Amino acid sequence: MTRIAARMAGETRDDTHLAMLDALSRKALWLSNWMIHHANHIRPNASGVKVGGHQSSSASMTAIMTALYFDVLRPEDRVAVKPHAAPVFHAIQYLFGRQTLDKLKAFRGLGGAQSYPSRTKDTDDVDISTGSVGLGVAFTAFASIVQDYIRAKSWARPDMPEGRMIALVGDAELDEGNVYECLLEGWKQGLRNTWWVIDYNRQSLDGVVREGLYDRIAAIFKAFDWRVVTIKYGARQRAAFAEPGGERLRAWIDACPNGLYSALMYQGGAAWRARLQDDLGDQGDVSALIARRDDAELADLMANLGGHCLESLLDAFHGIDDDRPTVFIAYTVKGWGTPLAGHKDNHSGQMTEAQIHALRDAMGVRAGHEWAPFEGLGIDEAVLRAFLDRVPFNTGASRRLSAAPVAAIGPQAVGGASTQATTSTQTAFGRIMDAIAKTDTDLARRIVTTSPDVTVSTNLGGWVNRRALFAADEIADIFQRQRIPSAQKWHFSPQGQHIELGIAEMNLFLLLGAAGLAHELFGERLLPVGTLYDPFISRGLDALNYACYQDARFMVVATPSGVSLAGEGGAHQSIAQPLIGMSQDGLASFEPAFADELAVIIDWGFSHMQRTGAKTPDPVSFLPDAAGGAVYLRLSTRPVDQPRRAMTPALADAIITGGYWLKAPEPGCEVVIACQGVAMTEAVAAAGLIGGARRNVAVLAVTSADRLHAGWLAAEKARAEGARAEGAMDAVSPVERLLDQVPDHAGIVTVIDGHPATLAWLGGVNGHRVAALGVDHFGQTGTVEDLYAHYGIDAQGIAAAARRFTRGRRRRG
Numbered sequence: 182m183t184r185i186a187a188r189m190a191g192e193t194r195d196d197t198h199l200a201m202l203d204a205l206s207r208k209a210l211w212l213s214n215w216m217i218h219h220a221n222h223i224r225p226n227a228s229g230v231k232v233g234g235h236q237s238s239s240a241s242m243t244a245i246m247t248a249l250y251f252d253v254l255r256p257e258d259r260v261a262v263k264p265h266a267a268p269v270f271h272a273i274q275y276l277f278g279r280q281t282l283d284k285l286k287a288f289r290g291l292g293g294a295q296s297y298p299s300r301t302k303d304t305d306d307v308d309i310s311t312g313s314v315g316l317g318v319a320f321t322a323f324a325s326i327v328q329d330y331i332r333a334k335s336w337a338r339p340d341m342p343e344g345r346m347i348a349l350v351g352d353a354e355l356d357e358g359n360v361y362e363c364l365l366e367g368w369k370q371g372l373r374n375t376w377w378v379i380d381y382n383r384q385s386l387d388g389v390v391r392e393g394l395y396d397r398i399a400a401i402f403k404a405f406d407w408r409v410v411t412i413k414y415g416a417r418q419r420a421a422f423a424e425p426g427g428e429r430l431r432a433w434i435d436a437c438p439n440g441l442y443s444a445l446m447y448q449g450g451a452a453w454r455a456r457l458q459d460d461l462g463d464q465g466d467v468s469a470l471i472a473r474r475d476d477a478e479l480a481d482l483m484a485n486l487g488g489h490c491l492e493s494l495l496d497a498f499h500g501i502d503d504d505r506p507t508v509f510i511a512y513t514v515k516g517w518g519t520p521l522a523g524h525k526d527n528h529s530g531q532m533t534e535a536q537i538h539a540l541r542d543a544m545g546v547r548a549g550h551e552w553a554p555f556e557g558l559g560i561d562e563a564v565l566r567a568f569l570d571r572v573p574f575n576t577g578a579s580r581r582l583s584a585a586p587v588a589a590i591g592p593q594a595v596g597g598a599s600t601q602a603t604t605s606t607q608t609a610f611g612r613i614m615d616a617i618a619k620t621d622t623d624l625a626r627r628i629v630t631t632s633p634d635v636t637v638s639t640n641l642g643g644w645v646n647r648r649a650l651f652a653a654d655e656i657a658d659i660f661q662r663q664r665i666p667s668a669q670k671w672h673f674s675p676q677g678q679h680i681e682l683g684i685a686e687m688n689l690f691l692l693l694g695a696a697g698l699a700h701e702l703f704g705e706r707l708l709p710v711g712t713l714y715d716p717f718i719s720r721g722l723d724a725l726n727y728a729c730y731q732d733a734r735f736m737v738v739a740t741p742s743g744v745s746l747a748g749e750g751g752a753h754q755s756i757a758q759p760l761i762g763m764s765q766d767g768l769a770s771f772e773p774a775f776a777d778e779l780a781v782i783i784d785w786g787f788s789h790m791q792r793t794g795a796k797t798p799d800p801v802s803f804l805p806d807a808a809g810g811a812v813y814l815r816l817s818t819r820p821v822d823q824p825r826r827a828m829t830p831a832l833a834d835a836i837i838t839g840g841y842w843l844k845a846p847e848p849g850c851e852v853v854i855a856c857q858g859v860a861m862t863e864a865v866a867a868a869g870l871i872g873g874a875r876r877n878v879a880v881l882a883v884t885s886a887d888r889l890h891a892g893w894l895a896a897e898k899a900r901a902e903g904a905r906a907e908g909a910m911d912a913v914s915p916v917e918r919l920l921d922q923v924p925d926h927a928g929i930v931t932v933i934d935g936h937p938a939t940l941a942w943l944g945g946v947n948g949h950r951v952a953a954l955g956v957d958h959f960g961q962t963g964t965v966e967d968l969y970a971h972y973g974i975d976a977q978g979i980a981a982a983a984r985r986f987t988r989g990r991r992r993r994g
Contacts, residue, residue, distance in 0.1 A: 198252075201568045202491050204558040205276065206247035210518050211544045212275065212285070213239045213268035215551050218537045220288045232289050233296070236531055237516035237524075238265030241382040241488070242349060245511055246273060248494040249347070249378075254574040257344030259324060259702055261309035261317035263351050263380060264297040274305035276554055277575050285552065300698075300731050306580055308702070310731045313723055315357025316691065318377060320727075321346035322367045322506075323688070323695040324702060325375045326680070330651055331705045333675035336626060341704055343504075347376045352383065355398060359724065362685040368405045369683065371653050373504040380488065382515035383439040394439075395510065402508045412497045412511040415490030417482055426466025433460060434483075446484060446514050446523030450476025453483050484522070488513035584700035586791040587623050587708065592780040592828065594620065601776070602823060606816040606859070607740040609776035611640030613783055614710075618647035624708070624787060626678075631692055632712045634684040637669060639712035639740055641679070646670045649677035686713055686721030690737075694728030697735035697790070697811065708787055709735040715742035715815055716755035729767035729811055734790040736783075740816035742772075743934030744960040744968040745859050754960035755815075759857070759935040762813050763887040770887035772815040772933075773836070774861035775823055778884055779814070781833045786812040802838050803895035803914045804888055817859035817934070819965060838915045839889035844868060846879035846923050852983040853923055853949075855940055856932040857883040860974050864932050867979035871987065878983070881919065886939050889916040893946060920947045928986030930954060932974055952982040 217234030226232065242263055250273050254260065262270045271294040274280035280294065284304065287293025295302045297312040309324070311317035325346040331337050354360065367375070381395065399409045414422070414431075422431045434442075445452050454476060461467050474482060487493040488511030501507055516522035520536045532540065541548070545557030555562045569575055594616070601608075617625050629651075630641055649672045656673035682688050689711050695702075696709035718725065718739055728735065744754045762770025769789060773779045792809030799806055824843075826832075835841035843865070846853060852871060856864035864880055872878035883889065896914035903912075913921075920943070923929075928950040931940035937955030944951030956972050969975035973982070 199491060201560070201565065202247055202251055204560055204565070205251055206244050206491065207518075207544060208276065208554070208558060209247055209269050209272045210240060210243045211540070211546060211557075212272035212552075212554075213243070214519060214532065214537065214540065216268050216272065216285050216288045216294075218532060219286060219551075220290065221531060222534070224286070224290065234268060234289060234531070235265040235528070236268075236519060237521045237528060238263070238351065238382075239268045240517045240519050240522070241513040241515045242266040242380050243269055243518070244489045244491055245349065245378055245380065245494060245513075246270065248491055248498060249349075250277075250574055251569075251572050252495060253498045254347075255342070255344065256574060256576040256578070256580055257342045258574070259308040259321070259344055259346050261311050261321050261348045262298045262307075263349045263354070264311045264314060264317070265351065266349060266380075267295065267297050267311075270298055270307075271303075271305060277306075277569060277572075280305040282552055308580070310727070312730075313727055314351070314354045315360050316724060316727045318348040318350050318354055318357075319359050319363035319687070319691050320695060321348040321377070322363050322372055322375050323692045324698075325372060326367070326370050326692065327695045327699055327707070328703055329371075329373060329653060330629065330680065330696075331699060331703050331707070333651070333653065334626075335676070337705055343374060345374045345376055347378065350377050350379045352379055352381045352394070352398075355379070359685075359687040359691070361401070362683075362688055363691070364401070364405045364407075366683055366685065366688045367506065370680070372506050375506040376501075376509065377507075378509045378511060380513050381510050382488075382513040383443065398508075398510060406506070408501075408505050408507040410497050410500070410507060410509045412487030412490075412493050412509055414487050414493065414512075415485030416492040417485040417490070419493075421470060421482055424466075424470050426464070426468070426470045429461060429464060429467040430457075430470060433457065440525070443514070443523040443525060447521075448523075450478075450480035453479050484514055484517065486512040486514060489517050581701050582704035584704055584706040587627050587706055587787070589784050589788050590617070590620060590622055590624050592777075592784040592833070603820045604776055604823060605818050605820045606773055606776065606779050607640050607818050608820075609779050610738060610740065610783075610814070610816055611643055612776075613780055614641060615643035615647065618644045627706050628708045628710060629678055629680065629696055630710045630712070631680040631682055631689060631696075633682045633686055633689045633717075635713060636679065636681060639714070639738065641712055642669055645679045648679060649674045650679045650681055651675070651677035686717050687724045688721075689713060690721040690724035690728050693735040693737065694724070694731060694733040697728065697733030698731060700734075706791070708790060710738060711735060712738045712740065714753060714755075715739035715758050716753055718755075718758055718761060722761065725768075726765065729765055732767060732810070734809065734811055736786050736790065736812045736814065738814045738816060740814075741818040742815050743817065743859065744956055744972065745817050745819040745934050745965055747960075747963050747965045747968050750962040751959035754956075756936050756956050756959070758815060759886065759933060759939040762815065763890060763939065765813075767810045768813050768887075769810055769885070770813040770815070771885045772858040772935075773884050774821060774856070774858055774882060777823070777826070777828055778836050778882075779816070781828065781836050782812075782814065782884070785837050786814075798892075798895045798899070801915075802888075803892040803899070803912065804838075815858065815935075819859045821859060821862050835915075836884050837888075839885035839887070839892065840881055840883040840916065840919060842879065842919070842922075843882040844878070844880040846927070847877075848924070849877050850879050850924055850927050851877040851987045853879045853881055853920075853927055853929045854932060854979060854983065855881040855883055855929055855943055857886055857940060858934055860932045860934050860969070863969060863974060863976045863979055866976035867930075867983065870976055870980040871983050877987065879923070883940065886933075889914075890942060892916060916943070916946055920949065923947070923949060925949070928952065928983070930979055930982045930986075932979055934974065950986060952985060954979060954982060 220232045284294045298307045300310045550556045652673035658671045693711045699707040794807030796805040796808040854864045868878040892914040896912040899912040931953045933955045937953035941953035
């Protein structure tokens with residue numbers, strides 16, 4: 182506290198400013214540590230299970246985050262905070278007045294501040310959710326690309342300032358492969374306005390990082406045209422280097438292995454002195470430099486790395502005056518400022534009661550005043566509050582922006598997309614997108630498509646030909662210019678609406694996530710549509726889950742799918758993806774069989790992506806559709822005979838809800854064939870084989886097992902809570918209304934070109950017997966007919982399963 186008081190006594194504005202920042206840094210360090218200690222040792226915990234909280238990983242980021250949030254950042258900047266630094270983030274938000282004391286006290290508890298910063302779960306000002314390491318880092322690059330995309334458009338708001346997309350990165354996060362996939366994609370897309378600040382504490386979860394990591398990190402970033410700024414030495418270290426013998430000390434620091442530096446940090450001043458004397462010997466000037474400092478001063482000097490020095494950090498951050506992507510490698514100590522500093526086991530370690538009390542005393546915080554925002558800082562509270570009010574980032578306006586919804590154009594507006602007698606859902610998708618591209622509508626203007634190098638093979642070619650590819654600068658199609666015949670017009674333009682990616686699916690979902698938050702990050706509505714092969718969702722599943730966790734709004738179109746892609750073999754034939762669609766929160770999953778279904782779903786999907794209402798279940802569908810979400814379409818290349826029918830409002834509603842009767846059951850019904858997706862041709866053929874002239878077979882067209890299942894579970898929950906909600910005992914979900922028409926004695930054969938568990942649950946709705954058909958082993962090459970027969974999902978296989986229910990009824994009771 183003496184140092185702060187001394188700085189405050191100075192006359193210059195710079196000294197006063199640094200004193201304020203120094204005080205706030207100490208307070209953020211204290212609050213973050215106390216928050217974790219309170220959650221683990223003071224708050225009641227009946228289970229006795231450790232709550233956790235990463236005191237050491239938070240401590241190493243404190244000065245970096247202080248410099249950024251209290252000085253450098255502007256309201257338009259967006260930050261992805263290192264997951265383990267969440268307590269520091271919450272403490273800073275608390276000082277800003279954007280986080281409540283109740284939530285700090287409930288850190289990592291139900292309704293409290295989250296373990297890792299979350300856009301959807303936290304109430305303070307989280308820009309970008311983090312948690313799965315590396316994803317928040319890469320997300321900032323794609324957010325910057327989306328910002329450039331928007332700013333290039335004629336419809337963009339001219340008053341929106343350009344922000345920097347900033348990631349606070351743990352050095353161990355750089356082990357994640359998606360970080361390097363992102364670097365390559367960023368280079369290809371001309372990445373701008375992106376800062377990554379690496380907390381280079383040289384420790385990971387389980388130990389100390391390998392020697393030479395810095396050189397490898399710097400070389401990789403330079404290879405992709407990033408500026409590399411190293412923040413290694415603090416101001417006190419630089420001053421010591423200027424003393425006689427200082428260059429010898431610098432050389433020793435530079436040569437010191439990571440593990441040794443960490444160990445000496447933990448051991449303290451006496452250990453530093455002994456090691457330096459052993460290594461440097463009696464060498465006059467440098468020995469005198471060491472001798473002039475007592476143990477505490479020597480330990481303070483050796484801990485004064487650049488990442489803990491506000492002066493060094495501010496010089497580095499304010500030294501950047503252009504939009505070139507920049508990585509700051511800030512040397513830090515894990516556990517800095519705490520008794521855990523430097524110990525290799527400190528990642529999950531926590532301070533003891535004695536240690537936290539000693540830290541409290543050192544901070545000048547009185548017992549019982551641990552949560553007071555300005556306790557023990559030695560600066561008048563009014564002065565500090567006035568300082569915080571002037572901080573550029575601490576704007577009074579909400580930084581969570583909004584944009585008006587874009588009107589849908591209706592399923593009829595897609596023209597001839599569903600008029601062909603025989604077509605595939607993938608072909609229909611291409612026709613629908615082409616039809617939208619022809620319109621002069623706001624919907625068409627706000628769609629941005631993207632694909633990981635499979636644009637043409639997922640039928641986006643027509644859309645791209647009409648709407649062009651996006652690039653900051655105009656790039657002509659050389660084949661067109663040379664008059665070489667080609668179906669594709671690969672013309673790049675700032676007004677283009679397709680962002681072509683390399684083949685990494687992680688990048689696809691990170692870009693969809695960033696574009697799907699454009700309305701809140703940049704105040705402009707985008708309707709992102711991404712295409713990929715269905716099996717390769719699994720490659721990007723972590724990023725897909727991450728995008729949904731942030732409540733990003735997008736449409737992922739996965740095609741081709743299943744063993745219906747017969748000639749490609751097992752590596753390209755998806756199995757588990759329908760179950761992914763059912764289990765992924767925030768994602769409405771569909772698998773239509775027919776083109777007219779797809780037109781209805783796409784039209785609904787663009788509206789669903791823009792809804793922001795309450796998550797209250799609808800009283801008819803029992804789905805929280807008012808809240809909106811992302812959309813997943815599983816499509817196929819297999820042509821299917823299309824039904825000749827009018828699309829009535831009732832049928833459209835049933836398609837969106839998840840299912841309808843293609844052939845309704847009659848009183849004598851013995852078998853229901855419930856089918857989702859492209860195998861519908863086999864289901865209809867099997868119904869003919871079984872029923873013949875009789876009317877004992879019904880066909881249920883399932884467009885979304887996901888939504889039928891979710892509605893059923895919601896109705897079950899409502900009935901279970903019936904005593905607390907009037908009329909809830911009468912809750913009936915759509916799938917129950919459908920299956921209530923089926924006699925008790927009938928059996929259900931479920932069919933899907935995917936995992937049979939997708940529809941097997943239908944038997945649990947009303948207790949019907951079920952034979953679940955599908956694909957549960959890797960596929961192989963062959964014809965569609967061969968593979969369907971091999972897996973028993975052809976008409977004969979379905980009929981054989983159904984005959985088990987028609988050979989004779991078992992009497993009940």
